[in-house]
Amino acid sequence: MDFVQSLDPSKLVLAETVLSFAVSPFAAPPYNLAIFLFGTYVQENTEAVHSLQTFTGLLGASTILDVVWMLNNDQNGFVKLLTVVILLLKIPTFLAFGISLRQRGTSFGGLGGADLSGPTVWSMPGGFTSSGREGYQTVDEERPSHTSRPPVPAPPLSNTHSAAPGAYQTA
Numbered sequence: 001m002d003f004v005q006s007l008d009p010s011k012l013v014l015a016e017t018v019l020s021f022a023v024s025p026f027a028a029p030p031y032n033l034a035i036f037l038f039g040t041y042v043q044e045n046t047e048a049v050h051s052l053q054t055f056t057g058l059l060g061a062s063t064i065l066d067v068v069w070m071l072n073n074d075q076n077g078f079v080k081l082l083t084v085v086i087l088l089l090k091i092p093t094f095l096a097f098g099i100s101l102r103q104r105g106t107s108f109g110g111l112g113g114a115d116l117s118g119p120t121v122w123s124m125p126g127g128f129t130s131s132g133r134e135g136y137q138t139v140d141e142e143r144p145s146h147t148s149r150p151p152v153p154a155p156p157l158s159n160t161h162s163a164a165p166g167a168y169q170t171a
Contacts, residue, residue: 013040017039028075030101035055055097056101060094066086076119
């Protein structure tokens with residue numbers, strides 16, 4: 001694991017992005033370039049823990065898809081070599097991003113015993129949640145009865161400016 005911890009995830013993703021771009025015009029897995037472009041964004045964004053989890057999952061799944069894709073498609077020698085290099089680089093990249101997830105205080109997709117009913121990314125407008133937050137009333141909550149005050153009468157308007165009927169008056 002010391003070897004994986006010494007790897008730089010941003011350099012790995014950059015190398016795989018360049019290799020995926022180089023083989024994209026040929027018979028190569030078309031999803032690799034998109035995954036690695038997403039990985040370059042995720043690596044730079046330090047607050048996007050959920051996106052980092054998504055990228056790590058896509059990276060692991062695409063490793064399996066690469067093997068299936070290479071079995072079903074024919075490639076010429078050089079492109080096949082680059083595709084195998086990309087496939088082999090995905091393994092340490094997956095491990096490096098897994099360690100990066102752990103350093104950011106989370107695990108990969110609930111495999112570490114994470115609570116799946118944790119905080120949500122968004123909340124319903126009007127407070128339609130089970131917690132009834134910040135003064136919003138939930139659907140099941142009873143409304144408190146407020147004592148009604150009589151309306152306060154408006155101050156009398158001075159009639160110093162005469163205006164035409166229907167025109168605005170200044171106070």
